[in-house]
Amino acid sequence: MGKKSIIIFWLSIAVFTIPCGPLHAVEVEALVRDAVHYYRGSASFSVVDMTIHRPGWERTLTIKAWTRGEKDSLFTIIAPPKDNGNGTLKKGEEMWIFNPRVNRVIKLPPSMMSQSWMGSDFSNNDLAKSDSIIDDYTHKITGTEIHDGKKVFVITSIPKPDAPVVWGMQKLRVREDFIFLSQEFYDEDLLLVKAMTAAKIQMIGGKLFPRVYKMWKADTEDEYTMLEYRELLFKESLPGDLFTLSSLKNPGR
Amino acid sequence: MYLQMGWRNIWRNPRRTIVIMTAVIIGVWAMIFLGALMRGISEQMVRNGITTLTGHIQVHHRGFRKDPVIENSIDKPEVVEAALSKILPQDARWTTRVRVDAIASNARHSGGATLVGIDPEREAEISFIGQAVTEGAYLKTGDTYGIIVGQALADKFETKLGRKLVMMSQDTKGDIASRAFRITGIFRAEMEATEKQFVFVTTGAARKMLKLGNEASEVSILLTDYKESDEVADALRGVLPSESYDVETWRELLPLVTAVLKIYDWFIYLWFLIIFIAMGFGIVNTILMAVFERIREFGLLKALGMKPWWIVKEVLAESFFLLILGMVVGNALGFLSIFALTDTGIDLSALSEGLEFAGMSRVIYPFVLITDIVAANLVVLILGLVVSIYPAVKAARFTPVKAMAHT
Secondary structure (H helix, E strand, O other): OOHHHHHHHHHHHHHHHHHHOOOOHHHHHHHHHHHHHHHHOOEEEEEEEEEEEEOOEEEEEEEEEEEEOOOEEEEEEEEOHHHOOOEEEEEOOEEEEEEOOOOEEEEOOHHHHOOEOOOOOOEHHHHHOOOHHHHOEEEEEEEEEEEOOEEEEEEEEEEOOOOOOOOOEEEEEEEOOOOEEEEEEEOOOOOEEEEEEEEEEEEEOOEEEEEEEEEEEOOOOOOEEEEEEEEEEEEOOOOHHHOOHHHHHOOOO | OHHHHHHHHHOOOHHHHHHHHHHHHHHHHHHHHHHHHHHHHHHHHHHHHHHOOOOOEEEEEOOOOOOOOHHHOEOOHHHHHHHHHHHOOOOOEEEEEEEEEEEEEOOOOEEEEEEEEEOHHHHHOOOOHHHHEEEEOOOOOOOOOEEEEEHHHHHHOOOOOOOEEEEEEEOOOOOEEEEEEEEEEEEOOOOHHHHHHEEEEEHHHHHHHHOOOOOEOEEEEEOOOHHHHHHHHHHHHHHOOOOOEEEEEHHHHOHHHHHHHHHHHHHHHHHHHHHHHHHHHHHHHHHHHHHHHOHHHHHHHHHOOOOHHHHHHHHHHHHHHHHHHHHHHHHHHHHHHHHHHOOOOEEOHHHHHHHHHOOOOOEEOOOOOHHHHHHHHHHHHHHHHHHHHHHHHHHHHOOHHHHHHOO
């Protein structure tokens, strides 16, 4: 063994050991997927207060929500009474809304997908393409932080070249126990457009979970939408007939 | 003799003659020049309409024009293509397009736009888009992610060359189809509305996005002479069964333009008449003055044995010379001002928003229609002589006795 082969030996060790860290692409993807899964559970039921805040104006809606897997959700508003019964059903990438006043179910056309959902800072697209972060992006860990004594991975997600997403970049903060701490949306100039941040991590529904999520736009001050969980239950599964148009019309049976 | 007398008479008071001639000159100039401008506007409206993806004739699947959805596509464009190659004159051009209403969005903005899938080479020969790209490059066949947007849309979306634009629409199954495109070209059009409305991709890309096979939304045909449109359209209707195809000429495709053209026709003649009425009063007044000034003279002519009819002819000859002189100079000035504007046109960009509403261009080029010129001159000459009959008859009625009594 000459000097040369020793160098090769050390080099190959270096090459083989680096990918074993958390920086490995496959592991980052798994991390994001696990985080999304942790956030959604295999099925869940929740009651959420959604506060839409604007300068000099604020209103709160109470929403009952059921989710199953990454793709199916059903939301219905239970308070204030004026909006009671308004519902949204999402299956796959399609969405329907129900308005009890006119007793009509409307399938959301593409033209409405980028509009805001119930007047909040969430767009219909945010809901319809909630799993887009898994499929449409390539992820890379670009830093680590410490939060409550736990390690936080800062993940920079760049959309795949052909992916039909409008963002130029997303930045995620995922704690090592798979809790999403923040999700930031950047445009193609890599300027922040909007961000969602989580707070008040505590035990709800049998696991550690942020009680509060806040979505805010970067270029406006004092405008945000806050989601606060009142109740949250994670379940093994929910019946399939829950995510149908008929239950959109008669929710909460 | 009348002509000679008339000619000499009008120069007995040169100032008055020149004043009334000026009125005629301005009138004729206004008729010709403004008439040409109006024709220019309407001509350009037609041209804009035809090059903005209309063409002279279009073939659609039946019902597409009422409900332009993807389900109303032409199933077998090859049937139409076969018919076209049989019927169209040699030098006619045609292309197929895929066209759907879509939503364009990027990180900060979203809005409606018409997504047009084009065959880059064929399209360039037919519509404005072939020459309109000012930044970046025009589409190439086989380009799967390139998109060309208008300057106005790019400004509205705060985007630029090389940036992404996500298009969303409904595919053939009624599901949401979305596809990310990259802006490879930015075009400028005559009208801002066009820049905001249309975005262009290749047919291949559009078909992939919408899960279409070989289908097309429309076939657009450009003939060498638009006058052949009706004839060729009739021939096409004979071959393509009307239960599955709609064949329409630009007159039917652009009903607003057609209506405006008709209105303009009437408007121009009305305009001629209005100018003439203003001018006519001046003519009557001047001739009347000239006649009353020369009561004694006319009395004398009568006394010398001139018949009333001859006096009428003499006075009419005077007004004839006034009109002819005014018309010659007016026409010359009119043509000069039209000629001066043929290259530059009148730039109305400052008012473009209002003009766009009416479908007009930013720059107006005058357009001369021979019939308008003839009509304007005939109106002035004939009506001018007609209104001069009144003072002429007045002059013929003076009797020598009355004339003597007049001081």
